Amino acid sequence: MPAEKTVPAEDRNIDRQLGTARVKRGMAEMLKGGVIMDVVTPEQAKIAEDAGAVAVMALERVPADIRAQGGVARMSDPDMIEKIMDAVSIPVMAKARIGHFVEAQVLQAIGVDYIDESEVLTPADEAHHIDKFAFTVPFVCGATNLGEALRRISEGAAMIRSKGEAGTGNVVEATRHMRSIRAAIRSLAGMHPEELPAAAKELAAPLELIREVAAAGSLPVVLFTAGGIATPADAAMMMQLGAEGLFVGSGIFKSGDPAKRAEAIVKATTFHDDPEMVAKVSRGLGEPMVGINLSDLPDGQRLAQRGW
Amino acid sequence: MTVVGVLGLQGDAREHLRAVRECGLDSALVRRPEELAEVDALILPGGESTTMSRLLVAFDLMEPLRIRLAEGMPAYGSCAGMILLCREILDGRPDRRQLAVIDAVVRRNAFGRQVDSFEGDLDFVGVPGGPVRAVFIRAPWVEQVGCGVEVLARVPDVAAAGSAAGRIVAIRQGSVLATAFHPELTGDRRVHQLFCEMVTSPVGCK
Numbered sequence: 001m002p003a004e005k006t007v008p009a010e011d012r013n014i015d016r017q018l019g020t021a022r023v024k025r026g027m028a029e030m031l032k033g034g035v036i037m038d039v040v041t042p043e044q045a046k047i048a049e050d051a052g053a054v055a056v057m058a059l060e061r062v063p064a065d066i067r068a069q070g071g072v073a074r075m076s077d078p079d080m081i082e083k084i085m086d087a088v089s090i091p092v093m094a095k096a097r098i099g100h101f102v103e104a105q106v107l108q109a110i111g112v113d114y115i116d117e118s119e120v121l122t123p124a125d126e127a128h129h130i131d132k133f134a135f136t137v138p139f140v141c142g143a144t145n146l147g148e149a150l151r152r153i154s155e156g157a158a159m160i161r162s163k164g165e166a167g168t169g170n171v172v173e174a175t176r177h178m179r180s181i182r183a184a185i186r187s188l189a190g191m192h193p194e195e196l197p198a199a200a201k202e203l204a205a206p207l208e209l210i211r212e213v214a215a216a217g218s219l220p221v222v223l224f225t226a227g228g229i230a231t232p233a234d235a236a237m238m239m240q241l242g243a244e245g246l247f248v249g250s251g252i253f254k255s256g257d258p259a260k261r262a263e264a265i266v267k268a269t270t271f272h273d274d275p276e277m278v279a280k281v282s283r284g285l286g287e288p289m290v291g292i293n294l295s296d297l298p299d300g301q302r303l304a305q306r307g308w
Numbered sequence: 309m310t311v312v313g314v315l316g317l318q319g320d321a322r323e324h325l326r327a328v329r330e331c332g333l334d335s336a337l338v339r340r341p342e343e344l345a346e347v348d349a350l351i352l353p354g355g356e357s358t359t360m361s362r363l364l365v366a367f368d369l370m371e372p373l374r375i376r377l378a379e380g381m382p383a384y385g386s387c388a389g390m391i392l393l394c395r396e397i398l399d400g401r402p403d404r405r406q407l408a409v410i411d412a413v414v415r416r417n418a419f420g421r422q423v424d425s426f427e428g429d430l431d432f433v434g435v436p437g438g439p440v441r442a443v444f445i446r447a448p449w450v451e452q453v454g455c456g457v458e459v460l461a462r463v464p465d466v467a468a469a470g471s472a473a474g475r476i477v478a479i480r481q482g483s484v485l486a487t488a489f490h491p492e493l494t495g496d497r498r499v500h501q502l503f504c505e506m507v508t509s510p511v512g513c514k
Contacts, residue, residue, distance in 0.1 A: 016426045016428045016469060016472075017426055017427050017428065018423070018424065018425070018426050019425075020427055022427055022443055022493060022494070023426060023443060023444075026425075026443055026490060026493050027422055027425065027445050027446070029320040029354070030320060030355050030356065030387070030388070030445055031355075031356070032318070032320055032322075032355070033316070033317070033318040033319060033321070033355075034319075034356065034359060049358060049401075050362075052359045052362045052363060053359070054318060054355070054356045055356070089358055089401060089416065090356055090358055090359070091421075091422060108423060111421045111423055112421075112422075113422035113423075113446070114422065137422060137423050138422065263366075266359075267363075270318060270363060270367075271339065
């Protein structure tokens with residue numbers, strides 16, 4: 001049965017609009033309730049896909065190794081990213097340095113599905129983040145608090161992740177950032193309209209976005225958590241704290257049995273509100289990654305302090 | 309009262325729950341076999357079809373869902389949901405499992421990667437009130453349909469649509485509806501209204 005056409009097809013406006021806010025933010029909506037995993041090889045990407053990851057983050061070194069090895073961390077080799085794109089059918093994300101708009105142009109040119117403008121890499125600009133509206137590909141950015149999240153959204157970020165402290169296997173910073181963002185949203189939602197301009201000033205964020213958050217009681221984009229998640233229980237806690245999904249970096253492939261741990265974290269994310277399920281998948285996972293106590297980390301090595 | 313379930317393993321289930329409620333029916337999240345048993349219809353949301361298909365098996369939902377669908381439970385799948393409902397999938401992983409209740413062949417990520425994702429207007433058979441704004445995100449299209457499948461929408465067949473021109477993006481077989489795009493993201497509830505009517509007044513033309 002042919003589709004009915006009320007107007008001749010030639011006269012219709014085929015405004016095939018690419019890269020609209022709805023298309024960029026909508027992509028993140030499709031990842032909700034899922035786990036995005038850091039991978040450094042096509043083989044790891046396949047393990048992540050088999051375990052039920054909703055996307056992979058292609059990079060040369062996981063944050064734990066970037067931490068251990070030091071030096072300047074940059075965008076990955078496009079060759080390596082393309083090999084991972086060829087290996088899996090789920091979306092592939094990649095990281096650009098904060099402010100490095102040419103790395104972002106390169107990642108868009110090779111066709112990655114999402115760019116993470118990430119504090120895990122060494123910042124390329126200490127004053128400006130990338131103008132993300134200038135791109136067709138969507139961006140996710142990190143934030144430690146609501147003001148930072150809204151500043152990134154005002155630059156065009158289509159998804160936010162709380163920063164946590166990447167490569168530590170320690171969930172304490174992720175908890176702090178997620179609680180901070182959610183508490184600030186609740187506080188805005190309870191304010192009178194005349195209080196919102198002062199809140200905008202205090203949070204250093206555009207009033208328009210402040211009003212939007214206050215009215216909706218949520219961010220206008222999807223909110224994930226990242227940085228330090230190492231166990232199914234970590235994953236479930238972040239979801240119960242209000243994350244809509246998770247990024248897991250070093251926590252999987254720096255552990256004893258990555259395939260099993262990856263699958264367990266996926267299941268704990270879906271059933272984050274069911275302790276029996278979280279208990280079930282937490283059994284017999286082997287060694288978790290060795291964690292780092294935040295108090296052992298000198299200030300200069302705190303990645304979450306990058307970006308503003 | 310009629311309850312429309314929304315599969316909640318992963319994806320934009322919340323947007324579908326809201327859309328159903330705005331159409332005047334009750335909605336409920338479905339993640340367990342016992343929750344599936346309590347709903348009168350099911351929406352398979354947008355998300356990652358590979359992930360959803362794996363979780364359906366892992367959480368013992370695949371077989372109960374097949375049985376409910378075989379018994380005639382109305383269902384609607386958007387994007388990833390469409391992929392799961394169709395008989396055959398091109399460009400997917402060889403080990404994936406299909407629900408196969410619509411006699412159609414679907415191509416995954418047919419329009420390209422995320423940079424090729426787009427929105428545009430479509431005529432939709434059975435949806436009154438002018439074109440539907442359709443949001444396509446790493447979307448599939450339908451390459452072949454069996455004789456029992458009704459084509460409800462296509463990408464307009466014009467040069468500007470490129471390789472997507474004329475592609476089938478919405479189909480119906482009996483009480484099962486599928487769209488390659490995401491009406492749950494736009495606030496226009498006409499497609500959900502159509503599905504809710506299919507649920508409350510079944511036509512029995514399986």
